[in-house]
Amino acid sequence: MSFMRERPINALTTEVMRRRHLRRVLQIEEQVYPRPWTHRTFISELAEMRNGSRYYMVAYVDDVMVGYAGLMFSGNDAHVTNIAVDPEWQGRGVATEMMLDLAILSHERGCEAMTLEVRHTNTAAQNLYRRFGFVPAGVRKRYYENTDDAIIMWAHGVDTEEFMERLRLIELRRPV
């Protein structure tokens, strides 16, 4: 599935993640996480896409892959499993665009809620998620590397028109 929305960054496009993307995905993954996912993890997640329980996407600016993100569907929930942007491309709205795609997809799939875990010190990511209506709902102690706590965040009412209105406002407010 591809989304034909207007984008703030010239020539930002998104497409479904494929095996051929993984070399570049892993380059980014290894730059941004202390415990990066392995090639094997991505392969197994991509395999799950076939039964519809996952959705992974990549974002390009022209012919450079700048980020990727993914969802796991379980019951009426969509779980954001991973979202990452090349450090050189951060702060320019790439993650916002990917979250818009994931949120629209979750709405279209009839999900009632979206959820994710985020490192308690990761304020950049938490601010991004707040804009999409995620609120903190609990803590998983020592979730990361057996030291850092994870904040569990939820966005409810993903299946409502109010949620779509929030997404439209995010699209309107982004800098051009």
Ligand SMILES: CC(C)(COP(=O)(O)OP(=O)(O)OC[C@H]1O[C@@H](n2cnc3c(N)ncnc32)[C@H](O)[C@@H]1OP(=O)(O)O)[C@@H](O)C(=O)NCCC(=O)NCCS
């Ligand atoms: C978290 C992460 C994905 C955010 O990616 P990003 O592309 O930098 O995010 P965005 O640019 O969309 O949004 C970040 C900020 O940039 C600002 N911004 C958005 N578009 C912008 C633009 N065109 N120009 C300047 N700033 C912009 C936004 O206001 C936003 O600030 P706010 O969320 O505090 O309001 C990225 O920092 C990352 O990959 N981190 C490492 C991996 C990680 O921690 N992932 C999350 C795991 S839970």
